[in-house]
Amino acid sequence: MNKILKFFSFCVAITLISSSSFAAGKLNLYNWSDYTPDELVKKFEAETGIQVIIDTYDSNETLLAKLQAAGGSTGYDLAVPSQHFVEIMIKEGLLEKVSGIKDMPNYKYVAKQFQNPSFDPMQEYSTPYQMGSAGFAFRADSYSGDGSSMMEFFKPNDEVCGKLAVFKSPEEVVNMAHLALGSNFCSEDPNEMQAVLDLMLEQKKCVKVYSSEGINDRLKSGEVIMHAHWDGYSQVGKWEYMDDLTYAYPKEGVVGWFDSLVMPKGAKNVKEAKAFMNFLMDPENMAILSNNAAYANAIPESQKYLSDKMKNATNIQVPEGVPVVFGQACNEKAQSLIDKVWTRVMQ
C-alpha cells in the first residue's frame, strides 16, 4: 500500500512540476501557412522565454470552421483572421475580449487610421498583423498577357488553359469574379450570383488544381503558369527563385484584406498572447514580419527598419488607378448564395 501511495504522490509531483513549467511560457499560434517568419518567432522566444507552437490553416473559412467546431476548446491562444471574419467571429461569440489593448506600451505605434477599425470599433478584440491583397500572379516569361484585366484569370487564353490554379476557398475567388463582372461583393441577387457561377464554371475547364497551399512551388515547377495569389506571397516567390513572377493589378481592382491577431474563446495562455500582440506592434518587430512575408502593415514607423529589397518590392506596390476593394462580412442570405455557388463549382 505504502509503495502505491509513494508512486502515486510521485506521479502527482511530476505532473505538477511539468505542467507549471510548461504553463509559464507557451503560446499556441494558429496562423496562415507560410506567414510566420522563423526570425520573428526566435526573437520573441529569446526576449520573453515563451515557447511558440505554430499550426497553420489555408483560408479564413477553415479557421472559422475550426473555431466553430471546437466551441471554446481549440487550444489556440492566437489566430489571424481577415477583417470581415473578425466581425463574423465576434458576432458568433468565438473570440475572447482582450483587456487593455489600448494600454499596451506599443499600441501608440499603430497608425491613427488603423486604430479602432470598423470591424472592431472599440479595439477590444484585435491588434493589427499585416495587410495586402488577393488577386492572381503569372510567370511573365511563359505568358504573353500583362494581367491588366481580371478576365485574363477567368477566361484564360490557350497559353494558360490547363496551367491555371485557383484558391481552394470561395471567399477571394467569388470576390474576384465580382470585380471581373462589375457586381458588388456580398450580392444577394440570384441573377448576379448565377453570372458569377457561370464564369467560374467556364474557368474550371482550364483549371488544373484548386489549392491554396504550396502556391509558389507549383509556379516554380511550371506545373501552372498562372495562380490565384497574394501580393506579398508572390513577392516572396519572386525574391526566392522566380524573377519573372508578376502579381497582376487588373484595372477592375484587387481584393483587399487586413489581418489581425485575435484570441479564440477559451484561450489558456492569455498573458503570453498579450505579450505577443504587444511584441508585434513594436516597429522593429513588425518590420521583421514585413521583410519576410512581404506585406504592408499598420505601423508607419516600421518603414525605418524595412530592408532595401522590401522597399523595391514591385509586386506589392499598387499602381495608380487600381482600386483595392476590401472584403466584407456578408449577411446570411449572401453568404449562403456564396456557399451554394462554391459547392456547385466544386462538385
Place this chain on the structure above:
Amino acid sequence: MNIQGENKSRNIVLGLTPLWLVIGIFMIGPLLIMAGVSVMEPNVYGGVYFKFDLSGYRQILFDTNLFDEMEFNPAYVIIILRSFVLAVSATIISLIIGFPAAYFISRQPDNVKNILIFLVTIPFWTNLLVRTFAWIIILGKGGVIESSFSFFGLLNEDDSLNLMYTNFAILIGLVYSYLPLMVLPIFSSLEKLDVRLLEAASDLYSSRMEIIRRVIIPLTLPGIIGGSILVFVPCLGAFIAPDLLGGGKKLLLGSLIQFQFSTARNWPFGAAVAMFLLSLVVIVLVINARINSKHEDLQKHV
C-alpha cells in the same frame, strides 16, 4: 454452486466493462453525435441550430438552386458513383498486385518470409499525409518520373506527362496507401494453405490454371475478401489522396464530407453524407459476413 454461478456472471459483466466503455466512448458516442447533427438545421457561419430538419438528407438528391427553387441535383449521385468506381478499381488493382506478391512471400523460407512481411509493413511507420506528399514529388512536373524520362531522351525538357492532378494520380495514391492491407490477409490465408492439396490436384491432372482457380482461390477466399474490404472501405472515404493528387477538381465522398465541415460549413449535410457512407460500408460488411458463413459451411462439408 449457485453462488459461484452468480460470481461468474458478475465477473463476465465486470470483465466486459472496459470493452463497453471503449465502444461506447469511441464508437457509439461519436456516431450518435453525427446522427444528431445530420437532422439539425445548418447555421451559415458554421455549426448548427438545435432544430429538427431533414434537409441534410434531402439535399443528397434534391437541392435548392440560387433562386431558391427545389430541383433534382444529380451532382452528389455522380460523386457517389465516382467514389464507388474509383474504390472498386483501386481494390481490383491491389488484388492483382497483392495476390501474386502474397503468394510469392508465402512460398519463401521462414527467415526470408519474415523479412519480406516486415518490408510490407514499413510504409505504416510514416504518416499517410507525408507519404502522399511524396507522390507529388514523384509524379509532378520535373519530378522523379519526368526527369528520368527526359534523362533518357524520351521527353523534351519543356514537355510534361501531366501525371499530377488526374484520376490516374488518385488511383496510384490509393493503391499505394492500401496495398499492404491487401497483401497481409491474403498472405495469412495462403500460409494456412496445405501444399499437399496442390500436389494432389496436380497428380490428378489439374492444369496450373485449374489449380489456381479450383484449389488456391477457393481456399484463400476469406483472405481475398478480407483484404478487399480492408482496401475498399478506406478508399471509399479517402480524402487525402483525392485532395492532394487529384487537384480537388472532382469531389469524392470523403472530400465532399470534409468540404462540408470546413469551407462549405454545412454540417448537417456533411453528417448526412457520412451516415450514408456508413450505411454503404455496413452493407458491404453484411455481404461479407454472408459469404464467409457460406464458406465455412462449405469447408464443413469437405
